[in-house]
Amino acid sequence: MTEQELVARAQQGDQDAFARLVEANQNKIYSLALRMTGNPEDGADLAQEAFLRAWRSLPSFQGESSFSTWLYRLAHNLCIDFLRSEKRRRDALAVTSLDDEEGAAPMDVPDHRFTPEGELERRDLRQAIGQALLQLSDDHRQVLVLRELEGLSYGEIAACLNLEEGTVKSRIARARLALRKILLADGNFSPPPSSMRIETNRKE
Amino acid sequence: MRSCDEITELLSAALDGALTGEEQAVLDEHLADCPACSALFADLRSLQAAAGELEEVPAPAGFAARVMDAVAADPTQEGPAKVIPFPQRRKKNRAAIPWKGWTATAAVVGVVLLGASLLPRGGNTSAEMMDNALIRQQSACSTTADSANGENFSASDSVANGMPILASEEMAETQQEAPGALSGELDGSAGTSMEQATCCGTIILTGESLPEVLNAYEADVDDRGRRTYLVSAEDFFSCLEALKMAEDIPFTYESADPGAAFGWVIVEASAAP
Numbered sequence: 116m117t118e119q120e121l122v123a124r125a126q127q128g129d130q131d132a133f134a135r136l137v138e139a140n141q142n143k144i145y146s147l148a149l150r151m152t153g154n155p156e157d158g159a160d161l162a163q164e165a166f167l168r169a170w171r172s173l174p175s176f177q178g179e180s181s182f183s184t185w186l187y188r189l190a191h192n193l194c195i196d197f198l199r200s201e202k203r204r205r206d207a208l209a210v211t212s213l214d215d216e217e218g219a220a221p222m223d224v225p226d227h228r229f230t231p232e233g234e235l236e237r238r239d240l241r242q243a244i245g246q247a248l249l250q251l252s253d254d255h256r257q258v259l260v261l262r263e264l265e266g267l268s269y270g271e272i273a274a275c276l277n278l279e280e281g282t283v284k285s286r287i288a289r290a291r292l293a294l295r296k297i298l299l300a301d302g303n304f305s306p307p308p309s310s311m312r313i314e315t316n317r318k319e
Numbered sequence: 320m321r322s323c324d325e326i327t328e329l330l331s332a333a334l335d336g337a338l339t340g341e342e343q344a345v346l347d348e349h350l351a352d353c354p355a356c357s358a359l360f361a362d363l364r365s366l367q368a369a370a371g372e373l374e375e376v377p378a379p380a381g382f383a384a385r386v387m388d389a390v391a392a393d394p395t396q397e398g399p400a401k402v403i404p405f406p407q408r409r410k411k412n413r414a415a416i417p418w419k420g421w422t423a424t425a426a427v428v429g430v431v432l433l434g435a436s437l438l439p440r441g442g443n444t445s446a447e448m449m450d451n452a453l454i455r456q457q458s459a460c461s462t463t464a465d466s467a468n469g470e471n472f473s474a475s476d477s478v479a480n481g482m483p484i485l486a487s488e489e490m491a492e493t494q495q496e497a498p499g500a501l502s503g504e505l506d507g508s509a510g511t512s513m514e515q516a517t518c519c520g521t522i523i524l525t526g527e528s529l530p531e532v533l534n535a536y537e538a539d540v541d542d543r544g545r546r547t548y549l550v551s552a553e554d555f556f557s558c559l560e561a562l563k564m565a566e567d568i569p570f571t572y573e574s575a576d577p578g579a580a581f582g583w584v585i586v587e588a589s590a591a592p
Binding site: 126128130133134137138141142143144145146149150155159162163166167168170171172173174185188189192193195196237238240241242244245248259262263264268269284285287288291292294295298304 | 327328330331332334335337362363365366367369370371372373374375376377378379382383385386387389390391393394395396538539540541542544546
């Protein structure tokens with residue numbers, strides 16, 4: 116049965132048809148929610164909520180886009196809402212991490228330069244990045260996910276998270292350095308064989 | 320000559336295509352002379368490419384089953400519901416109905432009958448049917464609130480009466496579909512009175528800061544990011560007072576039936592990305 120047929124049945128209240136749609140989309144939606152929230156429990160809760168809302172709103176789905184796309188947008192909006200209320204909660208508690216104090220410390224500049232090309236299978240690197248994302252601070256992970264996975268512009272990210280665009284720009288830069296640092300530390304981003312290694316000190 | 324420290328942010332922006340011509344020139348000049356930053360740039364480019372192709376993480380075991388459990392427990396679907404406004408009779412007997420599992424936030428006094436297509440299948444008790452009908456009435460109200468927002472919202476619109484308004488053709492059609500099913504099962508066995516359900520009003524507001532009281536509620540979010548809250552009358556009026564006192568949150572307020580037990584608060588999405 117095609118997605119369209121399943122959707123049509125689900126719109127009439129056919130829960131079995133909807134179950135098939137859930138199975139077809141669960142990994143994609145869960146991945147999004149996991150990476151946005153940063154932990155499996157919140158990710159699973161948010162993903163489940165997305166499907167529940169999709170079920171409830173199904174009769175008003177017009178079919179202008181595919182169901183998967185519509186569902187993904189719904190989940191994305193839910194994640195943004197979650198991030199915003201998370202931010203409000205954290206702001207209210209006035210918890211700031213040193214990572215996020217813009218301009219407080221110079222960016223962590225490594226001494227050595229490594230060229231990772233050809234070092235790891237792309238697939239292993241992707242997997243390592245997926246895991247490293249979850250080790251980032253919330254602030255770093257969120258901007259990186261919105262930029263790299265969701266493809267939002269700096270302006271869009273600023274609007275989503277209620278930040279200044281300049282803050283988004285510098286935070287993304289720091290997040291990228293932090294990600295790289297995690298990968299290097301975990302040994303997932305190895306230096307090339309010595310013949311190709313570039314070790315230089317950066318200019319002051 | 321810029322320090323490597325300053326260059327790093329330019330590197331990152333370059334990955335996102337967010338450099339001005341001037342910034343690009345500064346970056347190029349630095350990179351021409353700095354193998355260290357050039358190598359860092361290459362690193363970050365690799366990471367960006369790989370990050371853009373992340374594989375899906377499998378949902379945890381039993382995820383789909385849990386979703387379907389939740390769906391089965393709450394099988395309501397919103398959307399273009401066929402709704403039949405309850406005929407304007409008032410019965411003298413106004414016995415309180417012991418709602419099973421009804422939440423405190425919406426002690427609604429009446430029920431709207433629904434078209435046959437939305438009646439629960441199988442043999443439900445009349446109490447369950449009324450529970451379901453009540454839940455659908457809320458949903459119908461919500462849906463109507465949504466569509467009412469599309470046009471200029473005014474107190475005379477359907478939401479003010481808590482009753483969705485249908486074109487008369489539609490009404491005739493749906494009434495034809497299920498006259499027997501409705502009147503037979505609900506009126507007869509339940510022996511209760513039903514009257515028009517009303518809401519005490521609707522507040523529509525924009526902006527990020529919300530009255531505290533809304534934090535206790537779960538909003539229904541549509542895919543334009545607009546949130547709809549169903550709140551108790553008490554909380555509704557607290558919210559109204561808070562908004563009046565805040566003075567800097569734009570909102571509109573339409574009152575309906577001040578005696579009703581619940582109200583709607585709709586939060587428009589702020590300027591979207």
